[in-house]
């Protein structure tokens with residue numbers, strides 16, 4: 198069977214993926230990328246894929262193919278990262294982390310946003326500003342920094358290292374120099390966390406790092422190595438994705454002033470706004486870390502063991518079979534599953550924290566900002582980005 202093709206090398210796709218994916222989704226259940234990975238497009242099929250157990254997360258083979266070897270700092274980090282684990286080990290670590298995250302995370306995160314955001318907005322009113330740097334990149338860094346217990350003076354350096362390391366490790370190009378630099382970065386990051394742990398052993402503190410070190414469940418605990426990896430896992434997972442959703446939400450409010458009015462009049466609708474924005478503009482355009490567990494058939498198509506499968510998230514998230522007038526934001530939509538945080542055993546571990554942060558963010562914005570004026574009509578998006586991001590977002594905020 199010949200499957201319709203999606204060319205991921207086409208820069209135009211990355212400027213506006215949803216219409217391209219909608220065309221494919223209405224033609225077929227399964228498409229194929231230019232490099233031969235199959236794409237599952239419809240809502241019911243994606244649910245089945247993520248819950249079926251027929252596909253598992255890829256583990257470490259991706260890095261091995263990119264030239265990283267056992268003993269390399271990145272390889273050793275990734276080998277123990279939640280996204281690359283599976284089976285009982287993955288479940289054990291996840292349940293311990295969930296216990297350490299605890300139910301107070303929502304209150305904590307709201308508190309940080311309520312305290313910090315008004316002061317961040319204040320100098321930006323009535324000016325032409327690109328809000329990405331001063332707001333949407335900065336706030337998630339402050340939130341996760343406080344939550345994990347990273348000192349203010351260290352946050353920017355750790356963030357810069359993580360961004361460079363991620364871009365190099367998973368970027369389009371990989372050369373021996375890139376492998377070397379990436380390993381250098383990850384050694385520095387792992388050493389940073391080890392020092393943080395030593396400091397807490399000497400002088401106890403009450404932050405997530407301290408809770409990860411102490412957490413115990415049915416006599417199980419996390420080893421120090423596991424805590425080091427988790428600390429970075431949480432830090433890496435937390436910033437760019439949340440920043441992406443803050444910026445797409447601001448863009449949506451600038452394009453739909455009536456939504457901003459609705460949030461101000463009825464703050465209880467903020468949660469629905471956050472969900473609609475996550476559904477329409479998922480930070481991960483592609484969930485591309487899964488492979489077939491064994492030879493088999495899915496959606497009428499053969500998969501060989503180890504063969505990759507991709508979920509292009511806007512396709513199922515905008516499937517008219519699951520959502521009425523699916524391309525429109527609708528604050529009165531009945532809650533309905535979307536795949537922005539994935540589903541199944543690897544369902545995003547930080548989703549409650551991300552949702553709490555985004556809700557607090559848009560609540561504060563709707564209280565303080567009366568109107569958002571969009572100063573660039575054509576938004577440019579970073580092509581080939583693992584996390585959807587704009588090159589800039591120039592706005593004028595009116596009180």
Ligand code: HEM
Nearest residue numbers: 279280431434435438439442480538539543545546547551
């Ligand atoms: C809007 C914000 C966020 C989005 C859209 C998002 C999305 C995702 C996605 C798509 C996955 C992959 C799931 C899979 O492999 O099937 C994931 C995993 C993960 N996320 Fe998030 N995430 C967000 C925020 C966060 C935050 C704030 C944290 C940490 C505090 C976090 C930590 C993680 C971790 C640790 C995993 C790995 C889970 C596992 O493999 O068991 N994420 N996230």
